[in-house]
Amino acid sequence: MRPPYGRLRRIGLSAALAAIVAAALLVSVPASARAQPTALVAPAQTSGGVDYTVTWNTVDVSSASSSSSALAIDLTSSASLVYYWNVSHGATPPTISDARLQMFYLGFAVATRDQVLTSPAPGSGSIPLSWTPISVSYLLEGLYRLTASFIAPNGTTMYSENFWVRGTAAYGLLAVLPIVLLIIVIYEVYGLARSGRYAAIGAKGGAPPPPTPPPSSSSTPPPAAAPPAEGSEESNAPAGDAGGTAPPAGGSS
Amino acid sequence: MSSGSHGTGCGVVIGICLVVLFQQFGYLNLSDIVPTIEYLVIGIVVGGIVGGLIGWVLGRGYLARHAADEAATSP
Numbered sequence: 351m352r353p354p355y356g357r358l359r360r361i362g363l364s365a366a367l368a369a370i371v372a373a374a375l376l377v378s379v380p381a382s383a384r385a386q387p388t389a390l391v392a393p394a395q396t397s398g399g400v401d402y403t404v405t406w407n408t409v410d411v412s413s414a415s416s417s418s419s420a421l422a423i424d425l426t427s428s429a430s431l432v433y434y435w436n437v438s439h440g441a442t443p444p445t446i447s448d449a450r451l452q453m454f455y456l457g458f459a460v461a462t463r464d465q466v467l468t469s470p471a472p473g474s475g476s477i478p479l480s481w482t483p484i485s486v487s488y489l490l491e492g493l494y495r496l497t498a499s500f501i502a503p504n505g506t507t508m509y510s511e512n513f514w515v516r517g518t519a520a521y522g523l524l525a526v527l528p529i530v531l532l533i534i535v536i537y538e539v540y541g542l543a544r545s546g547r548y549a550a551i552g553a554k555g556g557a558p559p560p561p562t563p564p565p566s567s568s569s570t571p572p573p574a575a576a577p578p579a580e581g582s583e584e585s586n587a588p589a590g591d592a593g594g595t596a597p598p599a600g601g602s603s
Numbered sequence: 604m605s606s607g608s609h610g611t612g613c614g615v616v617i618g619i620c621l622v623v624l625f626q627q628f629g630y631l632n633l634s635d636i637v638p639t640i641e642y643l644v645i646g647i648v649v650g651g652i653v654g655g656l657i658g659w660v661l662g663r664g665y666l667a668r669h670a671a672d673e674a675a676t677s678p
Contacts, residue, residue, distance in 0.1 A: 417632045457636030492627040495634035516629045528627040531620045538620070542613040542654055549606040549662030550669065 395511060399441025402509040403434040404498040411513035417493055420514035425487035433465075433477040435500060435509075444508050445470050448501035449477035453486070453494050461486050470503055483517070489526050491519040606662025607655045614654015618646030 395402050395412060404411045406421060407430055414421045423429065433449040447470035453461040465479040494517060499510040519525035622642045626633040633639045 420629075454634040456633055456639050490627070491629075493629045493632055493634075495632070514632075525627070528624060531624045531627065535617055535620045535624065538613045538616045542610055542617070542657055543661070545606045545609040545613060545658040546661030546663075546665035547606070548609045548658070549665045551605075 395509070396438075397509045398444075399438045400444055400509070401434075401436040401438065402500060402511070403436075404511055404513075405432045405434070406430075406513075406515075411496075411498060411511060414513040414515070415511075417495075417514045420493055420516040423515050423517050425483050425491060425517040426520045428480055428482035431479040431481065431498065433479065433498065433500060434474075435476070436474045443472040443474070444500075445472045445503055446475065446477070446500045446508060447503040448499075449479050450497075450499040450501055451479060451481055452497045452499070453483070454497065455490065455494060460490070487517070487519050487525065491517050491525045491528065493517075605658075606665070607659040610658015610661070611651045611655035614650035614652070614657070615647050616650070617654065618648075618650020619643060621650070622646040 406414075406423075409421065411421070413419065431449075431451060433446075435444065435446055437443045447467045449465045451461075451463045452459040461481075461483060463479060463481050465477050467477060494515055495512055496515055497510055497512050500508045502508050519528075622631065622645075623633070625631040631642060633642065
């Protein structure tokens with residue numbers, strides 16, 4: 351039997367280890383920062399003689415076309431997007447009626463915003479779109495793929511562009527999902543550290559159960575009937591019904 | 604349930620949670636379903652194996668300690 355202070359010491363060490371791991375993860379959270387208005391170095395994307403450009407707080411989103419170059423954003427503040435399309439000479443002018451922004455997580459669009467023009471006309475133009483992901487910031491943070499799409503009046507996607515954002519919640523870690531995940535991880539690490547206790551249960555698993563004690567006195571009447579076997583119907587049937595379903599003797603004619 | 608299987612269960616849960624947690628901290632990309640499934644499978648397998656080994660080792664240590672305790676308390 352181990353002394354109780356030894357067990358408390360192990361529990362304390364486990365708690366300290368879990369706290370250190372949690373603190374290390376929290377320290378490595380990227381600092382909350384907005385996308386800086388750097389120079390628009392990325393060229394406009396051309397499709398069918400039309401140049402399409404989407405800016406996120408004046409930053410061209412084509413500069414964040416990979417997860418390693420994701421825009422660092424604060425999910426608790428609003429973002430101003432502008433969808434531009436410019437028709438080159440000789441190209442067929444498109445009619446854009448809808449600017450759509452979608453945020454993907456686990457392959458599904460968890461947030462979608464649309465800005466619809468009431469009277470679209472062929473030619474060049476721009477559509478501003480403001481997005482404040484407050485509801486998402488309470489749940490999620492991290493690295494996400496966003497898709498900006500130019501939609502025609504008939505629903506056809508004229509052009510779409512994928513870009514990446516690295517969103518942080520309020521104060522770095524006030525989203526529900528990372529907090530719940532951290533609690534689950536700490537609980538499971540604690541359970542893993544105490545999994546050695548299950549060795550005794552596993553060792554006793556093959557042992558036969560202890561024998562039943564003998565009856566204390568002979569005057570105790572025996573049980574009226576043995577407990578019914580699982581799935582047995584005859585044992586539950588009353589005595590009068592025992593011959594009810596049996597064919598009558600000599601009944602064949 | 605043995606200590607190894609209990610450790611495997613804990614390791615699988617930890618592996619799944621760590622994959623999603625790394626995405627929340629910006630180290631993994633789980634926007635698309637295909638790398639997400641791959642990352643989760645890797646987390647489940649690695650977590651299960653490591654957790655099972657840790658549980659097995661801890662179980663052996665627990666049995667060895669208690670065997671020594673019983674030997675010490677026996678006359």
